[in-house]
Ligand SMILES: NC(=O)c1ccc[n+]([C@@H]2O[C@H](COP(=O)([O-])OP(=O)(O)OC[C@H]3O[C@@H](n4cnc5c(N)ncnc54)[C@H](O)[C@@H]3O)[C@@H](O)[C@H]2O)c1
C-alpha cells in the first residue's frame with residue numbers, strides 16, 4: 434500500500450510505516466501526478482483536496498490531521514466513494530492556550546485587564562467550548578454566539594452576534610464557510626466592526642476570511658488604534674496583509690493549534706481512523722508513545738496578589754505568544770526565505786500544552802485559577 438503524507442505531519446513515518454510505504458511530500462504543492470498510484474493521502478490544512486487533485490488516482494482514503502475541513506471537497510469525496518477522516522478537537526487545547534497567552538501578553542504589555550470583563554466567544558465547537566469553559570471556570574462573564582448550537586438550552590449562555598460585539602474581549606472560533614444559512618466568510622465586516630467600542634480586544638484564531646481585513650484596518654484607524662488585536666489566521670495565506678501585521682499587537686503564522694501534543698494527536702487520530710478503515714488493529718502503537726509529555730512537568734506558584742499577573746506569569750512559563758510574533762516580524766524583515774509564512778510553520782519551535790504541566794500553589798484559590806486556565810492539578 435502506498436501512503437502519501439504531508440512532510441509536516443509529525444510521527445507519520447513512525448506510525449504509518451507498518452501499514453505501507455510512506456512518502457513524505459510538501460503539502461502545499463501536491464499534484465495529481467504525485468498521488469496517482471497512492472492508496473492513502475494524508476494531509477494538513479494547506480492541501481486543497483479537490484476533484485482536480487484526486488480524479489484518476491487510486492486513493493481510497495484521505496485523512497486530514499486537522500480540525501478545520503474547509504480545504505476538503507467533502508461532496509466530491511462522498512461522490513467518489515473515498516473515505517475521509519479528520520481529527521476533530523485534536524488541537525482545541527492548543528488554541529485555547531493561544532487565546533490565554535494572547536490575553537496574558539496584552540495584560541503584561543498594556544495592562545489590559547480581561548478577568549472581570551465581558552467575554553464573547555464565536556463558535557461553540559471543540560475549540561469554542563474549551564475557550565468558553567476556561568473563561569467560565571475563571572469566573573468571567575462569558576457569552577457565546579453559535580447559530581447552529583443555540584438550541585442546546587442550558588449548555589451555555591447563547592446570545593445574538595450583536596451582543597458578542599459589545600463585549601470587551603471577542604474570541605473567534607467559527608470555521609470558514611461560504612454556503613448554508615450562516616456562512617462565516619466576512620461575518621465580521623464593517624457593519625459588525627462599527628459596533629466594537631474603543632478598547633475591545635479581538636482574538637482571531639479560527640480561519641482567515643471570517644474577519645474582513647480591509648474593514649478591520651479601517652475600524653482600527655477610526656478608533657485611533659484603540660483596539661487590541663491578536664491575529665493568527667489570515668485571509669490570503671500563505672501571503673499575509675502586511676498593513677494588518679503592522680497594526681496588530683500579535684501576528685502569528687496560523688500556529689494557534691501548533692502545540693506538540695495537538696499536532697501529535699492529529700496524526701494519532703488519523704492513524705486510528707485509517708486502521709479502522711483497513712480493519713487492522715491500531716494496538717501496535719500505544720497512544721502514550723505517540724503523544725509526548727511536556728518539558729516542564731510542574732510549576733509552583735508562590736505569589737498571588739494581582740491575579741491577572743499571576744495567571745500571565747504562569748501561562749508565559751509554558752507559552753509566550755510574543756515569541757511567535759517576534760519571529761514572524763523578524764523573518765519578514767529579513768525576507769531571506771521564499772515563502773516566509775510556510776517557512777515559519779515548517780520550522781516552528783514547538784510548544785507544550787498547559788495541561789502537560791501540573792500546578793502547585795500557595796493556596797487553593799490560586800491553584801483553582803491556574804488550573805482553570807488549562808493547567809493540570811498537582
Ligand atoms: N488557528 C489554528 O491553528 C486553528 C486550530 C484549530 C482549529 N482552527 C479553526 O477553528 C475552527 C473551529 O474549530 P472547532 O474544533 O471548534 O470546530 P467544530 O467543528 O468543533 O466547531 C465549529 C463550531 O462553529 C459553529 N459555527 C459554524 N458557523 C458559524 C457561524 N457562522 N457563526 C458562529 N458559529 C458558527 C458550528 O456550529 C460549530 O459549533 C475550525 O473549523 C478551524 O477552521 C484553527
Ligand SMILES: O=C(O)[C@H](O)[C@H](O)COP(=O)(O)O
Nearest residue numbers: 477478479499500501690691
Ligand atoms: O484546522 C486545524 O486543525 C488547524 O488550523 C491546523 O493546526 C492548521 O495547521 P496545518 O494543517 O496548516 O499545518
